[in-house]
Amino acid sequence: MSLDGQLPPKMRLLRAAAELLAKSAGASISTRQITQLAGVTAPTLYHHFGDKEGLFDAVVAAGFEEYVAGERDFAPSGNPLVDIRRMWDNHVQFGLNQPELYLVMFGNIRPESRPAIVADAEALMEEMLNKAAVAGQLNVQPREAARSILAANVGVTLMLIAEPAAERNLELSTMTRDAMIFAVSSEQATGAVPEDSGKSSVVVAAIALNAALQASHSDQLSNSELKLFLEWLHRISTSST
Amino acid sequence: MSLDGQLPPKMRLLRAAAELLAKSAGASISTRQITQLAGVTAPTLYHHFGDKEGLFDAVVAAGFEEYVAGERDFAPSGNPLVDIRRMWDNHVQFGLNQPELYLVMFGNIRPESRPAIVADAEALMEEMLNKAAVAGQLNVQPREAARSILAANVGVTLMLIAEPAAERNLELSTMTRDAMIFAVSSEQATGAVPEDSGKSSVVVAAIALNAALQASHSDQLSNSELKLFLEWLHRISTSST
DNA sequence: CTATCACCTATAGCATTGCTATATGAACTG
DNA sequence: CAGTTCATATAGCAATGCTATAGGTGATAG
Structure with a gap:
């Protein structure tokens, strides 16, 4: 061998x-x-x-080039935000395909090499976000947006790597991804927390669900199921506790 | 010495x-x-x-207790989303105060110990998000929301640790934080999301009721009824649209 | 008071680790 | 050919994680 x-x-x-x-x-x-x-x-x-470190740095550098190639190798879709989604997904996929390499690149912190790599990855993301900014799709500075998105991207990938491959749920990725992209691309709230003092209880929630269910025809339950479900809801929502 | x-x-x-x-x-x-x-x-x-590992695990365990204590040691503000912000900030602060310890806890991946710690941190976050769900403030399952927020929280903290203390800009943290919380919370004023806008009120109500039911053991339904009821609720609250 | 026994710590040393001082070969250059 | 430079090998050092073994300590039982 x-x-x-x-x-x-x-x-x-x-x-x-x-x-x-x-x-x-x-x-x-x-x-x-x-x-x-x-x-x-x-x-x-x-x-x-x-050095041993030198060898590993070289390995990481090679891996990073592969990563960059992956981040660039798709035809621009015309919509920068869509392309950013692809970059995100590609990032996650790279981490799941080469977890050890990814960990050395983004998980470990070797005060010298890591910031450089992160900075490069940031630049890559920022480049794409710039297009979005030009198209008037951003409400944050491209650099800040890139850093924020990349941070979340790394966090999600690390979390996915950490869990057994069997239970990996990529929805965590798509959900976080869309949350981040939405946050930088819309005129979102400034961070003020909505004042919602009314604390719902089981009863309030049941009433709300009851009303909502009857308003919209959800097809998640069969008719007979729905009937029984609503009856139970009624029992709950009319209970005094 | x-x-x-x-x-x-x-x-x-x-x-x-x-x-x-x-x-x-x-x-x-x-x-x-x-x-x-x-x-x-x-x-x-x-x-x-x-083992050397054993010693380090013990150190990490001690550090984790300190972390948990920090995550619990503030008076609930009444608004779960506000408390979640505090948890986030406390998390970041912990990482910046004890970067090496934090890296061992969240940055490295030692297939044994790390998932346990991450799972505990997830549970902590989920606990708080459950309150938000009960109050009808969530439009996602508390567990999914907790995982997503924690992932972003870790990513941001790692990125902040990685850069020189001088140029650390905490705005990265607050921006990402608010983006994540906003994304999982149901008070989305605008429906301007590209693909799927905010979840329907059915889903929000179902999530709230689900959390509330599991929190307070209502005796309005028998055990078998409750089991089926929760299963249906789950079906509704996990339906994609 | 002695004996026993479990618990804790120290002496000394092994195998493996990252790394290097030195030497040998090959290949090009004048 | 001689000289210089690059590239690889031999052999070994200091530091590492770890352990086989033995010594010391205190509590408890007789």
């Missing part, structure tokens, strides 16, 4: 590191593992990358 | 680890550093914590 081929050792080291990084589920990997898989000895690594 | 005092070695180890973790700007710290600062030898560490 060695990545021999005729590739130059530098490439073999990069690939070996990337491969081990992808496989090792968060565990740390040793330079000896890397060099052995690359069919190379230690000094070669340090000659080319100076 | 040793944390002597009369504290038991276990405590001294915890404090030493926490102190070194806080000081070392992201760099890894050795067990020897810890034991030396604690005035203790290696086996003591492994006797009490089994």
